[in-house]
Amino acid sequence: xxxxKIFCPATIANISCGFDVLGVALDSVGDxxxxxxxxxxxxxITKLVGQDLPLETERNVAGVAALALMAESDYEGGFExxxxxxxxxxxxxxxxxxxxAGAVWGINQLLMKPFPxxxxxxxxxxxxxLASGVAHADNVAPxxxxxxxxxxxxxxxxxxxxxxxxxxxxxxxxxxxxxxxxDSRKILKTxxxxxxxxxxxxxxxxxxxxxxxEDYDLIGRSLIDHIVEPIRSILIPGFxxxxxxxxxxxxxxxxxxxxxxxxxxxxxxEDIAQKVALAxxxxxxxxxxxxxxxxxxxxxxxxxxxx
Numbered sequence: 001x002x003x004x005k006i007f008c009p010a011t012i013a014n015i016s017c018g019f020d021v022l023g024v025a026l027d028s029v030g031d032x033x034x035x036x037x038x039x040x041x042x043x044x045i046t047k048l049v050g051q052d053l054p055l056e057t058e059r060n061v062a063g064v065a066a067l068a069l070m071a072e073s074d075y076e077g078g079f080e081x082x083x084x085x086x087x088x089x090x091x092x093x094x095x096x097x098x099x100x101a102g103a104v105w106g107i108n109q110l111l112m113k114p115f116p117x118x119x120x121x122x123x124x125x126x127x128x129x130l131a132s133g134v135a136h137a138d139n140v141a142p143x144x145x146x147x148x149x150x151x152x153x154x155x156x157x158x159x160x161x162x163x164x165x166x167x168x169x170x171x172x173x174x175x176x177x178x179x180x181x182x183d184s185r186k187i188l189k190t191x192x193x194x195x196x197x198x199x200x201x202x203x204x205x206x207x208x209x210x211x212x213x214e215d216y217d218l219i220g221r222s223l224i225d226h227i228v229e230p231i232r233s234i235l236i237p238g239f240x241x242x243x244x245x246x247x248x249x250x251x252x253x254x255x256x257x258x259x260x261x262x263x264x265x266x267x268x269x270e271d272i273a274q275k276v277a278l279a280x281x282x283x284x285x286x287x288x289x290x291x292x293x294x295x296x297x298x299x300x301x302x303x304x305x306x307x
Contacts, residue, residue: 001109002036003037004034004305005034005306006032006102006105006305007031007032007303007305007306008030008031008033008098008102008105008143008303009025009026009027009030009299010029010031010095010172010294011023011024011025011026011093011138011140012024012026012093012170012258012264013094013257013258013259014257014258015148015207015264016207016229016256017204017207017222017226018138018207019138019225019228020136020137020151021138021150022151022207023137023138023139023149024148024149024164024298025146025300025302026298026299027298028295028296028297029086029093030086030098031050031085031086031095031098031102033082033083033099033103033106034081034084035081035103035106035107037079038077038079039078040077041076042057042070042078043070043103044078044079044080044081045057045060045062045080047082047083048082048083049083049084049085050084050085050086051085051089053083053085060099061096061099061127061128061131062081062100062103064126064129064130065100065101065125066107067126068122068126069103069104069108069115070107072115075111079110081103083099085099088292089178091262092174092256092258092261093257094140096127096132097127097128097140099127100124100127100131100140101120101121101140101144101303102143102303103127104123105302105303106303109305118157118159121140121144121157122157125137125140127140137151137159138151144302144303145302146161146299146302147161147162147163147298147299147302148162148211148298150208162208162211162212163211164211164298165211167214167268168216168219168266168268168298169266169267169269169270169296169297170264170265170267170273170297171251171273171276171277172262172263172294172296173263173277173284173292173293173294174261175289176289177237189227189231192227196227199226200225200227203222203224203225204222206218207219210222216268217252219252220251220252221253222253223254223266225256228256229255229256232256232260235260235261236256236260236261238283238289241283242279246265246276248279249276250276251267251276252265252266252267252268253266254266265280270295270297273295277294280293
């Protein structure tokens with residue numbers, strides 16, 4: 001292949017209890033990218049539609065991730081990248097991750113897959129480093145592997161794919177305010193109490209167990225964040241009301257998607273997920289904040305080729 005067009009999924013990171021280690025790919029929301037081989041060496045962002053983001057390679061997350069891959073490749077040519085952004089920057093559903101992961105996945109396909117998926121995660125993390133100041137993998141890992149993923153370790157990097165229960169749906173609402181990942185990380189505490197740590201570790205274990213056994217009640221009981229949500233939620237207008245009304249509508253659990261301002265809820269079945277979407281929407285209608293809302297199954301394949 002000389003050219004490839006791909007879909008790069010949006011992602012929910014942290015999933016309440018798993019700060020920087022848990023994430024999942026969505027099925028119905030994502031960016032599109034076109035990547036093509038060119039004879040001149042280098043990475044060139046030739047088109048960017050949908051968001052006001054830099055075209056300069058070193059200032060664009062897709063460009064930086066692609067450069068990380070090229071630094072370990074013996075390919076003598078280069079690549080042009082077109083990015084069609086449908087995930088808003090600063091939305092909390094993995095905008096930078098979609099671009100970073102899409103760039104390295106597409107290039108790897110055009111090079112006949114010399115790098116394993118785990119290595120692509122490392123390259124894509126460099127795009128995340130540019131976006132947030134931290135090379136985290138909780139968005140790029142599910143975008144590349146598909147489904148739910150656990151980052152068991154960063155040094156060395158160890159990604160564990162997790163089962164996606166067939167009846168589990170996500171509802172995600174994005175109030176039209178921007179919360180930069182770099183800013184939302186600055187307000188977090190760098191130390192936690194042992195008591196909070198014990199509660200959080202229990203929830204991470206419970207959530208992973210619930211996903212593998214498809215125990216929806218256990219999934220719901222585990223979607224509790226004792227550490228990050230109490231701090232970050234103050235940046236999101238209406239958060240407490242959205243959470244309480246989502247649970248009243250039947251959601252298993254509700255929390256902040258990534259660094260926010262998007263809020264996610266998990267539900268058993270699409271009917272409940274749609275009821276949750278209506279409950280969430282009513283909150284922002286009442287406080288007169290524009291929003292986007294999505295109901296989605298989970299994408300178990302990750303990035304995919306578009307016909």
